[in-house]
Every structure is written in structure tokens, then in C-alpha cells.
Amino acid sequence: MLQDAAGAVSARAVAKVDEAAVIRAVQHGDQDAFEQLVRAYDQSVLRLAMNLLRSPEDARDVYQEAFLRVYRNIHTFRFDCSFHTWLYRIVTNICLDHLRKRKVRREESAVVETADGPVDRMDSFEHEGAHEDPERRMWNRQLADRISAALADLTARERMVFELRHYQGLRLRTIGDMLGTSEEAAKNCLFRATQKMRGVLGDLV
Amino acid sequence: MTCDAVAKAIPLYHYGELAPEVEESVEEHLHVCAGCREELGRQKSLAAALDRNQLAPPPSLLAECRHELIRAVYREEAPAVSHRASDPWGLFREAFHSLWHPGIRFTRPAGAVALVALGFFAARFVNFGPGGLGFPGTEAMVSSIRSVQPDNSGRVQIALDETHRRVISGRLEDQNIQRLLLAAAREPDNPGVRVESVELLKDRSASVEVRTALIEAVTHDANPGVRLKALEGLKSFAADPDVRKTLAQVLLKDQNPGVRIQVIDLLIAHKDDATVRILQTLVGKEDNSYVRMRCQNALRDMNASVGTF
Numbered sequence: 001m002l003q004d005a006a007g008a009v010s011a012r013a014v015a016k017v018d019e020a021a022v023i024r025a026v027q028h029g030d031q032d033a034f035e036q037l038v039r040a041y042d043q044s045v046l047r048l049a050m051n052l053l054r055s056p057e058d059a060r061d062v063y064q065e066a067f068l069r070v071y072r073n074i075h076t077f078r079f080d081c082s083f084h085t086w087l088y089r090i091v092t093n094i095c096l097d098h099l100r101k102r103k104v105r106r107e108e109s110a111v112v113e114t115a116d117g118p119v120d121r122m123d124s125f126e127h128e129g130a131h132e133d134p135e136r137r138m139w140n141r142q143l144a145d146r147i148s149a150a151l152a153d154l155t156a157r158e159r160m161v162f163e164l165r166h167y168q169g170l171r172l173r174t175i176g177d178m179l180g181t182s183e184e185a186a187k188n189c190l191f192r193a194t195q196k197m198r199g200v201l202g203d204l205v
Numbered sequence: 206m207t208c209d210a211v212a213k214a215i216p217l218y219h220y221g222e223l224a225p226e227v228e229e230s231v232e233e234h235l236h237v238c239a240g241c242r243e244e245l246g247r248q249k250s251l252a253a254a255l256d257r258n259q260l261a262p263p264p265s266l267l268a269e270c271r272h273e274l275i276r277a278v279y280r281e282e283a284p285a286v287s288h289r290a291s292d293p294w295g296l297f298r299e300a301f302h303s304l305w306h307p308g309i310r311f312t313r314p315a316g317a318v319a320l321v322a323l324g325f326f327a328a329r330f331v332n333f334g335p336g337g338l339g340f341p342g343t344e345a346m347v348s349s350i351r352s353v354q355p356d357n358s359g360r361v362q363i364a365l366d367e368t369h370r371r372v373i374s375g376r377l378e379d380q381n382i383q384r385l386l387l388a389a390a391r392e393p394d395n396p397g398v399r400v401e402s403v404e405l406l407k408d409r410s411a412s413v414e415v416r417t418a419l420i421e422a423v424t425h426d427a428n429p430g431v432r433l434k435a436l437e438g439l440k441s442f443a444a445d446p447d448v449r450k451t452l453a454q455v456l457l458k459d460q461n462p463g464v465r466i467q468v469i470d471l472l473i474a475h476k477d478d479a480t481v482r483i484l485q486t487l488v489g490k491e492d493n494s495y496v497r498m499r500c501q502n503a504l505r506d507m508n509a510s511v512g513t514f
Contacts (some may be wrong), residue, residue: 032493035502039271043271047260047261047262050262060273061268063273063274067278068274140258143258147254147258165220167255168336190222191213191217197255198251205451
């Protein structure tokens with residue numbers, strides 16, 4: 001057991017060393033290394049953007065803008081925090097901008113009118129555990145709508161903290177660091193977000 | 206701990222974000238209080254419901270994002286012509302700076318040199334008579350420093366060559382302007398000028414002269430940014446046999462993966478047997494995994510086998 005743990009620690013250390021080498025290569029203009037770096041993180045970035053913004057178009061914009069900012073500014077990365085934190089700072093800033101803009105023009109509906117009637121664009125994206133019987137699926141649909149409504153009710157910052165803690169599994173200290181705030185402030189955000197969610201979803205869960 | 210305090214602590218307890226001593230107190234309370242255990246159960250149900258509703262971006266969206274990003278990154282190589290310095294000393298500083306930052310790829314001095322180059326071109330290629338294009342103005346600027354000599358009084362004597370900038374203005378439809386741009390698109394020493402000129406010419410590929418310049422740029426220009434711009438200009442002629450022949454050669458020869466990706470996109474817009482053969486050849490020798498994947502996908506879309514047998 002102890003050996004396993006030691007093995008895991010050393011594997012992480014090796015991964016860190018390798019990542020540092022890849023980042024240095026990117027800083028020297030190696031585009032293959034940049035591609036390697038992107039592929040190490042882009043799935044989680046896209047998932048974060050998708051869940052936060054609940055719009056494939058916006059998620060795509062965030063992805064593009066975030067990695068282009070990385071590409072343009074990688075020379076300023078000084079290894080004084082993890083690359084993951086640095087990248088997520090960029091991503092969360094862009095997402096927060098999107099969320100705030102959206103609040104100004106009210107929450108966008110994912111439902112669009114088509115010749116066959118209203119269609120929810122998000123239906124084309126798979127929810128985790130989407131393969132159930134029709135009755136279960138209908139109940140889940142109802143729950144998904146309520147979750148969307150509950151998320152829309154959160155402030156941009158509450159939504160971000162909740163997403164990063166619940167879905168991305170990051171510690172509140174790290175989240176505070178990414179968002180340029182204290183761990184205590186992140187805690188308060190998470191608490192408020194959870195209370196609001198429970199207020200909206202209380203009778204369904 | 207009271208039930209009220211525990212109820213407030215439950216969300217953070219669930220996420221393991223309480224200080225150890227507070228966590229211990231919450232656990233002690235939960236052990237003896239059925240009501241608070243129920244509250245914790247509700248928190249867990251909420252978390253489970255949220256987990257089930259997490260959106261998973263489809264692989265196709267991820268693939269599209271990667272594709273667009275790679276193209277955007279290769280486009281980043283295209284130099285932006287900036288006109289930040291206007292005084293001679295500023296232009297000199299920028300030019301001097303660029304000597305020490307060759308890796309930054311010609312972005313900074315491009316504006317200054319572009320103007321000089323256009324001035325020279327104007328003199329070389331266009332004969333402006335009275336009533337010609339606009340009113341050429343002249344403005345002194347530094348082209349090279351011959352010597353720098355400090356003296357004992359704390360002053361410095363600098364010997365420099367001055368050249369005169371000549372600004373030409375006219376509409377893109379003007380034949381003289383087009384001739385200048387065609388010449389600028391072949392300017393050997395300045396990719397900044399070339400990329401700007403190709404950018405302006407690319408919407409005029411209906412002209413044989415322009416198309417020839419674009420084909421030349423795609424085939425021979427050393428700068429991938431210029432080649433990518435020229436490819437954009439050839440888009441509406443992607444079905445033309447001569448253009449396709451050029452594209453096929455570029456696809457097999459070009460060192461830049463971004464260029465190869467764009468060529469693939471242009472070629473597969475008009476499917477034919479020759480394209481299938483070229484893509485099959487490329488799959489076998491392509492080093493870049495993304496370009497190889499694009500080839501394989503294109504071949505599958507054309508119902509062609511991925512390799513040659």
C-alpha cells in the first residue's frame with residue numbers, strides 16, 4: 001500500500017517534470033508541444049465551459065479564446081503556480097465575462113423555434129446517465145430544467161465556485177486563488193449557491 | 206453544536222471543506238440527531254441529481270474546437286503590420302529592437318519598413334504624372350546608423366542615412382495600386398508587407414494576375430502566414446484544375462501543418478479520385494497526428510480506404 005502511494009507520488013512528480021519541460025518547449029515556440037499541452041487540459045476546459053454556460057457555441061468561444069491567450073502569453077508563465085491554476089484563471093475569467101454579459105441581456109434560452117416546434121439545443125448533448133427508461137427520462141428532463149433554472153438564479157461568481165467545487169472537484173483554497181479571492185469568500189459563495197439550489201430543487205431531490 | 210449550526214455547516218461538510226475540529230463536532234452531532242442526518246441525506250441527493258445532469262461535450266465538439274484552435278494558432282504566425290512609431294527615432298528604435306528579437310517574427314518593425322518598401326516600390330514601378338494617384342508627400346526617416354561617437358561633454362554624435370518616405374494612396378480598383386500590391390506580395394525581405402498585400406489581393410482572385418500571385422505565394426512564400434492568406438484567396442477557385450494541381454503539390458511538400466490542414470479543406474470541398482490518391486499518399490508519410498487524422502476522416506467521408514494496398 002505504502003509502495004503504491006509512493007509510486008503514485010513519484011508518477012505525479014514525473015508528470016510535473018514532464019509538463020514543465022513541455023511548457024518550456026512551448027515558451028521556445030514549439031507548436032507540437034503546445035498541442036500536447038492543449039490536449040492534456042482541453043477536455044476539462046470544454047466541460048467546464050459547457051456546464052457553466054450551457055451553450056455549445058459559447059463553450060467553443062471560451063475554448064478558443066482561452067487557449068489562444070495561453071499561446072500568446074505563455075512566455076509570461078513563471079512557474080510560480082501550477083499551470084493548471086494559471087490556465088483555469090484564464091478560463092474562469094473568460095467564463096465570468098460571458099456569464100456577466102449574459103446576465104445583462106438576461107439568461108439565454110437553450111430552446112430554439114424550429115419548423116418541428118421548439119427544440120432544446122442542449123438535448124443534443126449527452127447528460128451523464130442519460131440511458132434510462134422513458135418515464136425516468138421524463139423525470140430527469142424535468143429535473144434538468146429545474147437545475148438549469150436553479151443555475152440561472154446564481155450569480156456569476158456563485159455559479160463559478162459551485163461548478164469548480166462540485167463538478168471539477170477543486171479545493172476552495174485553489175478556487176479562491178484562481179478567482180483572486182480568499183478561501184473564506186469562496187466558502188461563502190459555495191454555501192449561498194448550495195442553499196439557492198436546494199431552495200429551487202428541494203422538492204425534487 | 207445546535208441543529209441550526211449543523212444545518213448551515215452541512216454543505217461544506219459534504220464537500221469536505223470544514224476545519225477538522227468543526228468537522229468532528231458535526232459528526233458527533235450527526236451521530237445522535239436523526240433530523241440532521243436527513244438534512245445530510247438531502248444534500249447528498251442534490252449532489253447526485255447534479256452529477257446526473259452534468260453535460261458531457263460530445264467528441265465532435267472537442268474535435269471541432271481543436272481544429273479551429275490549430276488553425277487560429279497557425280494564423281497567429283501571420284504578422285500584424287503595426288504603425289506605432291511615427292517619428293524617425295521611434296522607427297529606428299523599433300527596427301533596432303527587431304534585430305535583437307528575431308524570434309518574435311517581424312511583427313514590430315513591419316509597419317515602418319512596409320512604408321519604406323512601398324515608397325521604393327512606388328518609385329520603381331509607378332510613374333506618377335500630374336493628376337495621378339493622390340498627392341505623394343515626403344517625410345524623412347532613418348534607414349541606417351553609420352556611426353555613434355560620444356564626446357567629453359556628455360553629448361553624442363550620430364551619423365545616419367536618411368531616406369524619404371513617400372505615401373501613396375488610392376483605391377484598390379486602381380490598376381497602379383494593384384500593380385504595387387502585386388509587387389509588394391513578392392517583396393522578398395518583408396513578410397509583413399507580403400501578408401498585408403495578399404490580404405488585400407485575396408478577394409480579387411478573379412483576376413488572372415492576382416491568382417498567379419496567390420499561387421506563387423502558396424507555393425514559394427517562406428512565411429506560413431502569407432501562404433495561409435493566399436490559400437484563403439484561392440478558396441473560390443478550389444475546383445480549378447491548375448489550382449488543384451498546385452494544392453496537391455503544396456499538401457505533399459509544405460512543412461507547416463496549419464497550411465496542410467487548410468489545403469486538405471480546400472481539396473475535399475470538391476471530391477475527386479486524384480484527391481483520394483493524394484490523401485492516401487499523405488496518410489502514409491504524415492508526421493503530424495492531427496493532419497493525419499484530418500486525412501483519415503476526409504478519406505472516410507469520401508468512402509475511400511485509408512491506406513493504399
